[in-house]
Amino acid sequence: MKKQLLVAAIENGTVIDHIPAEKLFAVVNLLHLESMKTAVTIGYNLQSEGMGTKSIIKMADKFFTDEELNQLAVICPNLTLCIIRDYEIVEKRTVCLPDELRGIVRCTNPKCITNNEPMRTHFHLHGSNALKCHYCNTVVSLDDVRLVERP
Ligand SMILES: [Zn+2]
Incomplete structure (x- = not known):
């Protein structure tokens, strides 16, 4: 043992x-x-x-x-x-992944408001392997997701 x-x-x-x-x-x-x-x-x-x-x-x-x-x-x-x-x-x-993620993942769209204003990102689960931005609808695969930097 x-x-x-x-x-x-x-x-x-x-x-x-x-x-x-x-x-x-x-x-x-x-x-x-x-x-x-x-x-x-x-x-x-x-x-x-x-x-x-x-x-x-x-x-x-x-x-x-x-x-x-x-x-x-x-x-x-x-x-x-x-x-x-x-x-x-x-x-x-x-x-498990929740249905919504706030302030966790970065949006990959450089024009997204979350990349240009001091605000939290907001994503919805999109299928089983992707997230969709609440503001610009960009879909980000979980395989190449980038996290928001924490202080
Ligand atoms: Zn976005």
Whole structure:
């Protein structure tokens, strides 16, 4: 059993599970893990039943806001998130894209009002793999979406 325990348990925090290996570093960048002060464990290319390999990130004392979850869902839909308290999983949820995203994604149309005025972007889910700008109707594929820079 101990051999299978590839990643140490955490007392309180969040585990992001089932990250496709090719998305791991995008998630690492998005979460700004390099500036976290608490323990972070990154597991890359771990063996996974059913998925071949997977990657996971464990963050001690880190709990996500809804905005952070939406950002995660944009770059990596269908993640599993486990909330850990006192070494137990108290909540397990799949992160899905909401129908509307505000202030998360940039519009690719340079003439869009959101690229020219200090205002939040607003997108609607368009099919299963794209977003549509509320203001100019530009459709942006989730594969080449750009996130709004956060301060
Ligand atoms: Zn737009």
